[in-house]
């Protein structure tokens with residue numbers, strides 16, 4: 001689907017870092033969430049996700065993460081509520097992780113790093129007809145961020161982990177159907193922080209309403225180790241590079257408010 005990141009990464013910057021600071025960018029992501037500075041907003045509604053597992057299409061290695069892509073030609077898998085007025089369509093989800101469990105997430109909470117972070121990417125289908133259009137608009141995208149911690153094995157994630165060896169190299173794709181991304185959400189999705197930010201890889205467009213879940217999910221050390229067995233490089237390249245540390249450096253807040261849906 002269109003929402004996969006089929007853009008050419010600029011050569012002068014490491015692939016996922018992109019330009020360290022975007023000229024004139026005053027709403028860049030990721031950021032550190034300073035809990036005591038977040039503002040409780042009672043108008044923030046619970047998130048309402050309605051995901052149809054049958055809209056799952058494929059899983060592929062795009063050279064900086066692995067993406068699970070959904071058919072976003074209808075409103076079958078949607079997100080609404082939260083700070084949003086409109087309905088958003090799920091187009092893909094992916095992860096960011098480190099080479100060790102000590103770091104890997106893009107966002108942090110009071111500077112606390114997590115070993116990985118899940119991003120569920122949606123676009124505003126009330127206002128736009130294609131992902132490509134929405135990605136250019138300041139109310140175009142909504143991304144749910146979920147922190148991963150190392151602990152017990154995540155049964156729902158295992159189906160995904162089992163597919164990873166088939167997409168070890170960049171640009172490898174494998175058919176993947178019937179996966180419910182809802183199983184990756186924490187039990188509590190009412191408590192989150194929200195702020196206006198950007199994509200965390202090129203083109204870094206400032207079109208994302210972020211919702212970072214307060215509650216993390218747990219995955220096993222072995223499951224994360226399979227993430228790290230993926231490669232940034234394609235089968236043709238002779239230098240094989242492990243896909244690890246695929247997160248962007250944190251960006252200045254530039255006076256933005258981070259609101260919380262909970263007290």
Ligand SMILES: COc1ccc(C[C@H]2SC(=O)NC2=O)c(OC)c1
Pocket residue numbers: 003004005006007065092119121135143198199200201202203
């Ligand atoms: C041109 O469209 C794009 C470009 C980049 C990404 C991926 C970024 S955005 C995020 O939250 N994390 C990431 O790694 C994307 O994702 C939908 C869509």
Ligand SMILES: [Zn+2]
Pocket residue numbers: 094095096119200
């Ligand atoms: Zn991401």
